[in-house]
Amino acid sequence: MSTDGGGGLVLVVEHDPAVAELQRRYLAREGFDVEIEPDPARAPAAAVRGRPDVVVLDLSTSALPADLYRRVSEAARPAPVIAVTGPMDPALGRALGEHRVDRPFGPRVLVGAVAEALRSGTAAEAQGPLRAGALALDPGSRTAVTGDHRVTLTVTEFDLLEFLMGNPGRVYTREQLLDAVWGPGAGAGSRTVDVHVAQLRAKLGEGNPIRTVRGVGYVLDA
Template sequence: MTADGGGVVLVVEHDPAVAELERRYLAREGFAVEFEADPARAPRTAERVRPDVVVLDLSTSALPADLYRRVAAAAAPAPVVAVTGTADPAVARVLGRHRVSRPFGPRVLVGAVGEALRRGGPPETTGLLRAGAVVLDPGDRSASVGDRRVSLTATEFDLLEFLMGNTGRVFTREQLLDAAWGPGAGAGSRTVDVHIAQLRAKLGDGSPIRTVRGVGYVLDA
């Protein structure tokens, strides 16, 4: 928190004009503001800044659900105020309780930041991820198929969580490597094939993961 009690806000915003407007209104309320213009660098910036709250623009992100998870994990226990356009159901269900829709007035944003700080604690997601009979609980990192509990490794869980948070979207092996192992992890594309095969075996006949020949994988809702 700052000396006057406002707190440090990390604003992740691609538009310099919008970022400056947010800075002015937040500063009037006693907040110290740090900026990050590149969403891809937002998780590392959150780890470095250690803000009290994050304002995260998701409106231009190709993978908004994944970006939200990465930033929320890096900033925890600070809450994240998600700035969205029209969020599809697969994205909306993984966002936390603090949300602002574009276009928005700066006072609305300041109010959302204040509420996030008052309520405190880690960002809460809206619940379970579901795809057919498969249910994933990001809260306690558990998985089940129907009434059957499924034991997953940490990497298998991260991979399945990413796919279930982006249902219907086809991802290359390289994109899945970045999502589940992290950029620059050094693992080869064959690693993805092995983990997908393991996931399918554990999920059984009801596995919603489908191979898209010549491209990669998709999880069908």
């Protein structure tokens, strides 16, 4: 995945050539190799071809930013993706992962975000898979496997399951799960948690470890 550059390879998906060149110069100064893709529609293919260590993905002009983010994240996995956005609804922002930079921003902010994304990605890989019975969840590659069957999860489903598996045996209210997974002030109601838990249970099958605690919320049985 990494190149001969000291910092690794950064795929910059940016429609504005002047902004892309500024980002390239600042990242190169910090020892990163940089590949620029001006067309967001070609970003998934560029991620598969280049196998970058991190992706900087401009979503400010995308009509379907969450869908583009998902496709690029899947193509670039396990590399982290930094979403570059304008003002947006907090719930949509949560769907764009933990690494975000809001426009306008200075190039030093971007360099810091790239370094932080690489550090968190390394920590996730070092952590290794989380396990609960036959279910294994790998935060580094963002994959879930139950038995010998790979489970396809949305970004939010994965984040919810990762949070519960990282805190086995502890009961959480719906409000606590909303804050932890969707973020404070996301505007989602408690019914949102119920819907996502139901979707997870359906995908995980009979061996799913999420249990309802009547009148309180949910707990994951390790």
